[in-house]
Amino acid sequence: MLILGLDSSAVAGSCALCDIDPENSKNNKIIAGSFINTRQTHSQTLLPMVENMLRCAEIDMKSLDCIAVTSGPGSFTGIRIGVAAVKGLAFALNIPCTGVSTLHALAFNLLGIDCIACAVMDARCSQYYNALFRIRGNIIERITEDRAISNEDLAKELSQYNDNRIILVGDGAELAGKSLNGVQDDEGKPILNGVQTELAPLSLRLQRAESVCLAAPEYKKVSAKELLPVYLRLPQAERERLKREIDNENRSK
Template sequence: MLVLGIETSTPQTSVCIGSEQGLLASAALGRGNAHGEFLTPAIRFCLDAADLPISAVSGVAVSLGPGLFTGMRVGIATAQALAHARRLPVVGLASLDLLAFRARHVRRLVCSVVDARRNELFWAFYRPAPGGLQRVTEFRVGPAGKLAGEIEAVRDDVLCVGDGACAHAPLLESTGAEVGSASVASPDAHALVELSLPRFIREDTQRPEDLRPIYVRKADARISWRNRGALLGGTGKGA
Protein backbone atom coordinates (compact mmCIF):
# COMPACT_ATOMS: atom_id res chain seq x y z
CA MET A 1 0.00 0.00 0.00
CA LEU A 2 1.37 3.42 -0.98
CA VAL A 3 0.77 6.33 1.40
CA LEU A 4 1.47 10.00 0.78
CA GLY A 5 2.48 11.83 3.98
CA ILE A 6 2.16 15.61 4.45
CA GLU A 7 3.70 17.31 7.51
CA THR A 8 3.33 21.11 7.69
CA SER A 9 2.86 21.88 11.39
CA THR A 10 6.33 23.43 11.88
CA PRO A 11 8.72 25.47 9.70
CA GLN A 12 10.44 22.14 8.83
CA THR A 13 7.89 21.02 6.23
CA SER A 14 8.13 17.58 4.62
CA VAL A 15 6.38 15.27 2.16
CA CYS A 16 7.06 11.61 1.47
CA ILE A 17 5.71 8.51 -0.21
CA GLY A 18 6.15 5.16 1.50
CA SER A 19 4.79 1.66 1.86
CA GLU A 20 5.15 -1.40 4.08
CA GLN A 21 8.54 -1.91 2.39
CA GLY A 22 9.83 1.52 3.44
CA LEU A 23 10.40 5.04 2.15
CA LEU A 24 10.23 5.53 -1.62
CA ALA A 25 10.78 9.29 -1.96
CA SER A 26 10.79 12.41 0.20
CA ALA A 27 11.20 16.17 0.02
CA ALA A 28 11.73 18.72 2.79
CA LEU A 29 11.77 22.49 3.22
CA GLY A 30 14.46 23.40 5.74
CA ARG A 31 13.01 26.52 7.35
CA GLY A 32 10.37 29.09 6.56
CA ASN A 33 6.62 29.50 6.24
CA ALA A 34 6.15 28.93 2.49
CA HIS A 35 4.06 25.81 3.03
CA GLY A 36 1.60 26.56 0.23
CA GLU A 37 4.30 27.21 -2.38
CA PHE A 38 6.22 24.08 -1.35
CA LEU A 39 3.58 21.37 -1.14
CA THR A 40 2.38 20.85 -4.71
CA PRO A 41 5.89 20.84 -6.27
CA ALA A 42 7.11 18.59 -3.44
CA ILE A 43 4.34 16.05 -4.04
CA ARG A 44 5.09 16.07 -7.76
CA PHE A 45 8.82 15.67 -7.04
CA CYS A 46 8.16 12.62 -4.83
CA LEU A 47 5.93 11.00 -7.43
CA ASP A 48 8.51 11.59 -10.17
CA ALA A 49 11.38 10.36 -7.98
CA ALA A 50 9.47 7.16 -7.20
CA ASP A 51 8.39 6.87 -10.86
CA LEU A 52 4.74 6.68 -9.82
CA PRO A 53 1.52 8.24 -11.11
CA ILE A 54 -0.77 9.90 -8.59
CA SER A 55 -3.22 7.04 -9.20
CA ALA A 56 -0.78 4.68 -7.44
CA VAL A 57 -1.31 6.42 -4.09
CA SER A 58 -3.72 4.47 -1.86
CA GLY A 59 -4.09 6.88 1.05
CA VAL A 60 -3.11 10.29 2.39
CA ALA A 61 -1.73 10.90 5.89
CA VAL A 62 -1.48 14.41 7.30
CA SER A 63 -0.26 16.06 10.48
CA LEU A 64 -3.03 17.82 12.43
CA GLY A 65 -0.80 19.85 14.75
CA PRO A 66 -0.50 21.42 17.21
CA GLY A 67 1.86 23.83 15.52
CA LEU A 68 1.83 26.73 13.09
CA PHE A 69 -1.74 27.84 12.40
CA THR A 70 -1.25 28.56 8.69
CA GLY A 71 0.93 25.51 8.12
CA MET A 72 -1.64 23.15 9.64
CA ARG A 73 -4.45 24.63 7.58
CA VAL A 74 -2.46 24.40 4.33
CA GLY A 75 -1.46 20.79 4.95
CA ILE A 76 -4.95 19.65 5.89
CA ALA A 77 -6.56 21.49 2.96
CA THR A 78 -4.09 19.88 0.55
CA ALA A 79 -4.75 16.41 1.98
CA GLN A 80 -8.51 16.97 1.77
CA ALA A 81 -8.33 18.16 -1.84
CA LEU A 82 -6.24 15.16 -2.92
CA ALA A 83 -8.41 12.69 -1.04
CA HIS A 84 -11.63 14.12 -2.46
CA ALA A 85 -10.28 14.23 -6.02
CA ARG A 86 -8.93 10.66 -5.92
CA ARG A 87 -11.53 9.20 -3.50
CA LEU A 88 -8.79 8.21 -1.06
CA PRO A 89 -8.97 7.43 2.66
CA VAL A 90 -7.11 9.74 5.03
CA VAL A 91 -5.48 9.46 8.44
CA GLY A 92 -4.68 12.49 10.59
CA LEU A 93 -2.10 12.27 13.38
CA ALA A 94 -0.79 14.70 15.99
CA SER A 95 2.53 16.43 15.36
CA LEU A 96 3.70 15.81 18.94
CA ASP A 97 3.06 12.07 18.49
CA LEU A 98 5.16 12.12 15.30
CA LEU A 99 7.97 13.92 17.08
CA ALA A 100 7.95 11.44 19.97
CA PHE A 101 8.02 8.55 17.49
CA ARG A 102 11.48 9.66 16.40
CA ALA A 103 12.68 8.93 19.98
CA ARG A 104 10.81 5.62 20.32
CA HIS A 105 13.94 3.56 21.01
CA VAL A 106 14.82 5.28 24.30
CA ARG A 107 13.77 3.63 27.56
CA ARG A 108 12.73 6.69 29.54
CA LEU A 109 10.08 9.37 29.65
CA VAL A 110 9.98 11.45 26.46
CA CYS A 111 8.60 14.96 26.23
CA SER A 112 7.80 16.29 22.75
CA VAL A 113 8.09 20.08 22.66
CA VAL A 114 7.12 22.31 19.73
CA ASP A 115 7.52 26.08 19.51
CA ALA A 116 4.04 27.63 19.81
CA ARG A 117 5.20 31.22 19.16
CA ARG A 118 4.33 34.16 21.45
CA ASN A 119 6.82 32.84 24.05
CA GLU A 120 4.87 29.61 24.53
CA LEU A 121 5.38 25.92 23.83
CA PHE A 122 3.19 22.93 22.97
CA TRP A 123 4.14 19.67 24.70
CA ALA A 124 3.08 16.18 25.77
CA PHE A 125 4.74 13.34 27.71
CA TYR A 126 5.22 9.75 26.48
CA ARG A 127 6.29 6.53 28.20
CA PRO A 128 7.93 3.47 26.62
CA ALA A 129 5.38 0.83 25.63
CA PRO A 130 5.45 -2.37 23.56
CA GLY A 131 6.13 -1.35 19.98
CA GLY A 132 7.06 2.26 20.75
CA LEU A 133 5.74 5.03 23.00
CA GLN A 134 2.39 5.79 24.60
CA ARG A 135 1.18 9.33 25.27
CA VAL A 136 0.41 9.74 28.98
CA THR A 137 -0.71 13.38 29.12
CA GLU A 138 -3.00 15.62 27.13
CA PHE A 139 -1.53 18.18 24.76
CA ARG A 140 -0.52 21.27 26.72
CA VAL A 141 0.48 24.85 26.00
CA GLY A 142 2.27 27.39 28.14
CA PRO A 143 5.55 29.17 28.84
CA ALA A 144 8.82 27.27 29.16
CA GLY A 145 8.81 27.79 32.92
CA LYS A 146 5.57 25.83 33.24
CA LEU A 147 7.04 22.92 31.31
CA ALA A 148 10.19 23.01 33.46
CA GLY A 149 8.00 22.75 36.56
CA GLU A 150 6.21 19.70 35.16
CA ILE A 151 9.51 17.99 34.35
CA GLU A 152 10.74 18.56 37.90
CA ALA A 153 7.49 17.16 39.29
CA VAL A 154 7.62 13.81 37.45
CA ARG A 155 10.88 12.73 39.15
CA ASP A 156 11.84 10.54 36.18
CA ASP A 157 14.66 10.72 33.67
CA VAL A 158 13.27 12.82 30.82
CA LEU A 159 14.39 13.28 27.23
CA CYS A 160 12.98 16.46 25.66
CA VAL A 161 12.83 16.54 21.86
CA GLY A 162 11.70 19.20 19.42
CA ASP A 163 12.49 22.73 18.31
CA GLY A 164 10.83 24.11 21.43
CA ALA A 165 13.14 22.04 23.62
CA CYS A 166 16.22 23.15 21.68
CA ALA A 167 15.19 26.80 22.01
CA HIS A 168 14.98 26.49 25.81
CA ALA A 169 17.73 23.92 26.36
CA PRO A 170 19.50 25.68 29.30
CA LEU A 171 16.26 25.97 31.29
CA LEU A 172 15.12 22.41 30.61
CA GLU A 173 18.58 20.97 31.29
CA SER A 174 18.61 22.78 34.64
CA THR A 175 15.78 20.43 35.70
CA GLY A 176 17.98 17.40 34.99
CA ALA A 177 16.33 16.62 31.65
CA GLU A 178 18.32 15.85 28.52
CA VAL A 179 17.56 17.83 25.35
CA GLY A 180 17.72 15.89 22.09
CA SER A 181 19.69 16.81 19.00
CA ALA A 182 18.55 19.63 16.72
CA SER A 183 18.82 17.16 13.81
CA VAL A 184 15.64 15.42 15.00
CA ALA A 185 13.84 18.49 16.34
CA SER A 186 10.82 18.41 14.01
CA PRO A 187 8.05 15.94 13.20
CA ASP A 188 8.49 14.52 9.72
CA ALA A 189 6.43 12.92 6.98
CA HIS A 190 8.39 9.66 7.14
CA ALA A 191 7.22 9.08 10.73
CA LEU A 192 3.72 10.08 9.62
CA VAL A 193 3.64 7.41 6.91
CA GLU A 194 5.13 4.75 9.19
CA LEU A 195 2.62 5.42 11.98
CA SER A 196 -0.39 5.70 9.67
CA LEU A 197 0.22 2.54 7.63
CA PRO A 198 -1.23 0.13 10.24
CA ARG A 199 -4.38 2.24 10.39
CA PHE A 200 -4.78 2.20 6.62
CA ILE A 201 -4.27 -1.56 6.54
CA ARG A 202 -6.97 -2.19 9.16
CA GLU A 203 -9.18 0.49 7.52
CA ASP A 204 -9.18 2.71 10.61
CA THR A 205 -9.36 5.85 8.49
CA GLN A 206 -11.23 9.15 8.35
CA ARG A 207 -13.31 11.02 5.84
CA PRO A 208 -11.47 14.04 4.43
CA GLU A 209 -14.14 16.44 5.65
CA ASP A 210 -13.71 15.17 9.23
CA LEU A 211 -10.08 16.27 9.52
CA ARG A 212 -9.67 19.03 12.10
CA PRO A 213 -6.53 20.90 13.22
CA ILE A 214 -5.41 20.37 16.82
CA TYR A 215 -5.12 23.94 18.04
CA VAL A 216 -4.75 23.41 21.85
CA ARG A 217 -5.19 27.17 22.17
CA LYS A 218 -7.21 29.69 20.15
CA ALA A 219 -6.02 29.97 16.58
CA ASP A 220 -3.46 32.72 16.00
CA ALA A 221 -5.60 34.26 13.27
CA ARG A 222 -8.58 34.69 15.60
CA ILE A 223 -6.40 36.13 18.36
CA SER A 224 -4.89 38.59 15.88
CA TRP A 225 -8.37 39.62 14.70
CA ARG A 226 -9.52 40.24 18.26
CA ASN A 227 -6.40 42.26 19.01
CA ARG A 228 -7.03 44.30 15.87
CA GLY A 229 -10.62 44.95 16.95
CA ALA A 230 -9.45 46.16 20.35
CA LEU A 231 -6.93 48.51 18.73
CA LEU A 232 -9.70 49.98 16.58
CA GLY A 233 -11.78 50.70 19.64
CA GLY A 234 -14.05 47.65 19.48
CA THR A 235 -14.40 44.69 21.80
CA GLY A 236 -12.74 42.28 19.41
CA LYS A 237 -15.53 39.75 20.02
CA GLY A 238 -16.70 39.43 16.47
CA ALA A 239 -17.03 36.05 14.77
Protein backbone atom coordinates (compact mmCIF):
# COMPACT_ATOMS: atom_id res chain seq x y z
CA MET A 1 0.00 0.00 0.00
CA LEU A 2 1.59 3.24 -1.18
CA ILE A 3 1.04 5.92 1.49
CA LEU A 4 1.88 9.60 1.33
CA GLY A 5 2.44 10.98 4.84
CA LEU A 6 2.40 14.64 5.87
CA ASP A 7 3.20 16.44 9.10
CA SER A 8 2.74 20.15 9.76
CA SER A 9 1.89 19.97 13.46
CA ALA A 10 4.72 22.27 14.66
CA VAL A 11 7.45 24.52 13.23
CA ALA A 12 9.09 21.66 11.31
CA GLY A 13 7.24 20.19 8.36
CA SER A 14 7.78 16.97 6.45
CA CYS A 15 6.38 14.60 3.89
CA ALA A 16 7.23 10.98 3.14
CA LEU A 17 6.36 8.22 0.74
CA CYS A 18 6.23 4.69 2.13
CA ASP A 19 5.21 1.26 0.89
CA ILE A 20 3.31 -0.19 3.85
CA ASP A 21 2.25 -3.81 4.37
CA PRO A 22 -0.63 -3.73 6.91
CA GLU A 23 -0.25 -7.48 7.49
CA ASN A 24 3.50 -7.61 8.08
CA SER A 25 5.45 -4.54 9.18
CA LYS A 26 8.73 -6.27 8.30
CA ASN A 27 7.87 -5.61 4.66
CA ASN A 28 7.46 -1.85 5.16
CA LYS A 29 9.70 0.34 3.02
CA ILE A 30 10.50 4.05 3.19
CA ILE A 31 10.81 5.24 -0.40
CA ALA A 32 11.36 8.99 -0.08
CA GLY A 33 11.12 11.85 2.38
CA SER A 34 11.53 15.59 2.73
CA PHE A 35 11.96 17.68 5.90
CA ILE A 36 12.19 21.40 6.60
CA ASN A 37 12.66 23.20 9.92
CA THR A 38 12.48 26.93 9.25
CA ARG A 39 10.11 29.78 10.02
CA GLN A 40 8.51 29.55 6.59
CA THR A 41 4.79 28.83 6.83
CA HIS A 42 3.49 25.38 5.96
CA SER A 43 1.11 26.96 3.47
CA GLN A 44 4.24 27.99 1.52
CA THR A 45 6.25 24.78 1.80
CA LEU A 46 4.08 21.69 2.31
CA LEU A 47 2.60 21.04 -1.15
CA PRO A 48 5.76 22.10 -3.03
CA MET A 49 7.71 19.62 -0.86
CA VAL A 50 5.27 16.86 -1.79
CA GLU A 51 5.45 17.66 -5.51
CA ASN A 52 9.26 17.78 -5.49
CA MET A 53 9.58 14.55 -3.49
CA LEU A 54 7.25 12.61 -5.80
CA ARG A 55 9.03 13.99 -8.86
CA CYS A 56 12.44 12.92 -7.51
CA ALA A 57 11.06 9.47 -6.63
CA GLU A 58 9.46 9.24 -10.10
CA ILE A 59 6.11 8.37 -8.54
CA ASP A 60 2.87 9.59 -10.10
CA MET A 61 0.45 10.96 -7.51
CA LYS A 62 -2.26 8.81 -9.10
CA SER A 63 -0.36 5.74 -7.85
CA LEU A 64 -1.09 6.61 -4.21
CA ASP A 65 -3.40 4.32 -2.24
CA CYS A 66 -3.88 6.54 0.82
CA ILE A 67 -2.74 9.83 2.36
CA ALA A 68 -1.99 10.09 6.09
CA VAL A 69 -1.58 13.28 8.12
CA THR A 70 -1.00 14.27 11.72
CA SER A 71 -4.48 15.52 12.62
CA GLY A 72 -3.52 16.72 16.10
CA PRO A 73 -2.59 17.71 18.66
CA GLY A 74 -0.24 20.50 17.68
CA SER A 75 -0.20 24.03 16.33
CA PHE A 76 -3.78 24.94 15.46
CA THR A 77 -2.70 26.69 12.27
CA GLY A 78 -0.30 23.91 11.28
CA ILE A 79 -2.88 21.18 11.85
CA ARG A 80 -5.49 23.07 9.83
CA ILE A 81 -3.06 23.52 6.92
CA GLY A 82 -2.05 19.85 6.91
CA VAL A 83 -5.59 18.52 7.16
CA ALA A 84 -6.86 20.92 4.49
CA ALA A 85 -4.04 19.91 2.13
CA VAL A 86 -4.79 16.21 2.57
CA LYS A 87 -8.53 16.72 2.16
CA GLY A 88 -7.89 18.50 -1.13
CA LEU A 89 -5.48 15.87 -2.44
CA ALA A 90 -7.63 12.92 -1.35
CA PHE A 91 -10.73 14.45 -2.93
CA ALA A 92 -8.95 15.20 -6.20
CA LEU A 93 -7.43 11.70 -6.38
CA ASN A 94 -10.58 9.99 -5.07
CA ILE A 95 -8.61 7.98 -2.50
CA PRO A 96 -9.04 7.51 1.27
CA CYS A 97 -7.10 9.42 3.90
CA THR A 98 -6.21 8.88 7.54
CA GLY A 99 -5.76 11.18 10.51
CA VAL A 100 -2.96 10.05 12.84
CA SER A 101 -2.28 11.24 16.40
CA THR A 102 0.84 13.41 16.35
CA LEU A 103 1.92 11.94 19.70
CA HIS A 104 1.41 8.35 18.55
CA ALA A 105 3.45 9.05 15.42
CA LEU A 106 6.25 10.41 17.62
CA ALA A 107 6.38 7.08 19.46
CA PHE A 108 7.08 5.40 16.10
CA ASN A 109 10.28 7.47 15.90
CA LEU A 110 11.61 5.21 18.69
CA LEU A 111 10.46 1.90 17.22
CA GLY A 112 12.93 -0.83 18.17
CA ILE A 113 14.14 0.93 21.35
CA ASP A 114 12.79 -0.68 24.55
CA CYS A 115 11.60 2.25 26.66
CA ILE A 116 8.77 4.39 27.94
CA ALA A 117 8.28 6.92 25.15
CA CYS A 118 7.17 10.26 26.57
CA ALA A 119 5.87 12.20 23.57
CA VAL A 120 5.83 15.91 24.40
CA MET A 121 4.90 19.01 22.44
CA ASP A 122 4.91 22.53 23.82
CA ALA A 123 1.25 23.48 24.29
CA ARG A 124 2.10 26.90 25.80
CA CYS A 125 0.25 28.11 28.91
CA SER A 126 2.65 26.01 31.08
CA GLN A 127 1.35 22.78 29.55
CA TYR A 128 2.46 20.02 27.20
CA TYR A 129 0.54 17.95 24.73
CA ASN A 130 1.56 14.53 25.92
CA ALA A 131 1.01 10.79 25.79
CA LEU A 132 3.03 7.88 27.17
CA PHE A 133 3.79 4.67 25.28
CA ARG A 134 5.61 1.46 26.21
CA ILE A 135 7.85 0.21 23.41
CA ARG A 136 9.14 -3.36 23.29
CA GLY A 137 10.97 -4.12 20.07
CA ASN A 138 8.52 -3.35 17.28
CA ILE A 139 5.46 -3.31 19.56
CA ILE A 140 4.07 0.02 20.76
CA GLU A 141 1.55 -0.06 23.61
CA ARG A 142 -0.35 3.11 24.47
CA ILE A 143 -0.29 3.86 28.22
CA THR A 144 -2.24 7.13 28.28
CA GLU A 145 -4.59 8.99 26.02
CA ASP A 146 -3.48 12.18 24.30
CA ARG A 147 -3.89 15.04 26.77
CA ALA A 148 -2.81 18.54 27.73
CA ILE A 149 -0.90 18.19 31.01
CA SER A 150 1.00 20.47 33.36
CA ASN A 151 4.70 20.14 34.11
CA GLU A 152 3.93 19.10 37.69
CA ASP A 153 1.38 16.42 36.76
CA LEU A 154 3.67 14.95 34.11
CA ALA A 155 6.55 14.76 36.61
CA LYS A 156 4.31 12.94 39.10
CA GLU A 157 3.25 10.45 36.46
CA LEU A 158 6.79 9.77 35.22
CA SER A 159 7.93 9.14 38.81
CA GLN A 160 5.99 5.85 38.63
CA TYR A 161 8.39 4.54 35.97
CA ASN A 162 11.66 4.82 37.90
CA ASP A 163 12.72 1.32 36.81
CA ASN A 164 12.26 2.09 33.12
CA ARG A 165 14.24 3.88 30.47
CA ILE A 166 12.26 7.06 29.75
CA ILE A 167 12.90 8.84 26.47
CA LEU A 168 11.49 12.30 25.75
CA VAL A 169 10.53 12.72 22.10
CA GLY A 170 8.88 15.60 20.26
CA ASP A 171 9.46 19.30 19.72
CA GLY A 172 8.83 19.85 23.45
CA ALA A 173 11.40 17.27 24.58
CA GLU A 174 14.24 19.69 25.28
CA LEU A 175 11.97 22.06 27.23
CA ALA A 176 10.52 19.16 29.22
CA GLY A 177 13.96 17.76 29.93
CA LYS A 178 14.99 21.04 31.55
CA SER A 179 11.71 21.73 33.36
CA LEU A 180 10.75 18.33 34.76
CA ASN A 181 13.86 17.93 36.90
CA GLY A 182 13.04 21.19 38.68
CA VAL A 183 9.58 20.11 39.83
CA GLN A 184 9.43 19.64 43.61
CA ASP A 185 6.92 18.04 45.96
CA ASP A 186 5.34 19.71 49.00
CA GLU A 187 8.50 19.03 51.03
CA GLY A 188 10.75 20.70 48.46
CA LYS A 189 12.19 17.42 47.17
CA PRO A 190 12.55 16.76 43.42
CA ILE A 191 9.62 14.64 42.28
CA LEU A 192 11.83 12.88 39.74
CA ASN A 193 14.55 12.14 42.29
CA GLY A 194 16.20 8.93 41.08
CA VAL A 195 14.18 8.84 37.85
CA GLN A 196 16.34 9.14 34.74
CA THR A 197 14.94 10.75 31.60
CA GLU A 198 16.84 11.24 28.37
CA LEU A 199 16.30 13.15 25.16
CA ALA A 200 15.72 11.21 21.97
CA PRO A 201 18.65 11.61 19.55
CA LEU A 202 18.25 14.77 17.49
CA SER A 203 17.71 12.72 14.32
CA LEU A 204 14.69 11.06 15.96
CA ARG A 205 13.40 13.86 18.18
CA LEU A 206 11.10 15.91 15.97
CA GLN A 207 7.89 14.95 14.20
CA ARG A 208 8.58 12.95 11.01
CA ALA A 209 6.24 12.06 8.17
CA GLU A 210 7.85 8.61 7.86
CA SER A 211 6.46 7.77 11.30
CA VAL A 212 3.04 9.05 10.24
CA CYS A 213 3.08 6.48 7.43
CA LEU A 214 4.16 3.69 9.79
CA ALA A 215 1.37 4.51 12.26
CA ALA A 216 -1.32 4.91 9.59
CA PRO A 217 -2.45 1.23 9.40
CA GLU A 218 -3.64 1.48 13.02
CA TYR A 219 -6.16 4.17 12.07
CA LYS A 220 -9.41 4.03 10.16
CA LYS A 221 -9.40 5.18 6.56
CA VAL A 222 -11.95 7.91 5.89
CA SER A 223 -13.10 10.01 2.97
CA ALA A 224 -11.79 13.52 2.37
CA LYS A 225 -15.08 14.89 3.71
CA GLU A 226 -14.78 12.89 6.95
CA LEU A 227 -11.19 13.87 7.81
CA LEU A 228 -11.18 16.35 10.70
CA PRO A 229 -8.53 18.01 12.89
CA VAL A 230 -8.31 16.93 16.53
CA TYR A 231 -7.80 19.72 19.07
CA LEU A 232 -7.18 18.98 22.75
CA ARG A 233 -8.21 22.50 23.68
CA LEU A 234 -9.79 25.49 22.00
CA PRO A 235 -7.67 27.72 19.74
CA GLN A 236 -6.46 30.92 21.41
CA ALA A 237 -8.86 33.12 19.44
CA GLU A 238 -11.80 31.01 20.60
CA ARG A 239 -10.59 31.04 24.22
CA GLU A 240 -10.29 34.83 24.10
CA ARG A 241 -13.79 35.12 22.61
CA LEU A 242 -15.28 32.97 25.38
CA LYS A 243 -13.39 34.97 28.02
CA ARG A 244 -14.83 38.22 26.62
CA GLU A 245 -18.34 36.75 26.70
CA ILE A 246 -17.92 35.65 30.32
CA ASP A 247 -16.50 39.06 31.30
CA ASN A 248 -19.42 40.82 29.58
CA GLU A 249 -21.92 38.57 31.36
CA ASN A 250 -20.29 39.26 34.73
CA ARG A 251 -20.34 43.03 34.13
CA SER A 252 -24.02 42.95 33.19
CA LYS A 253 -25.02 41.26 36.44
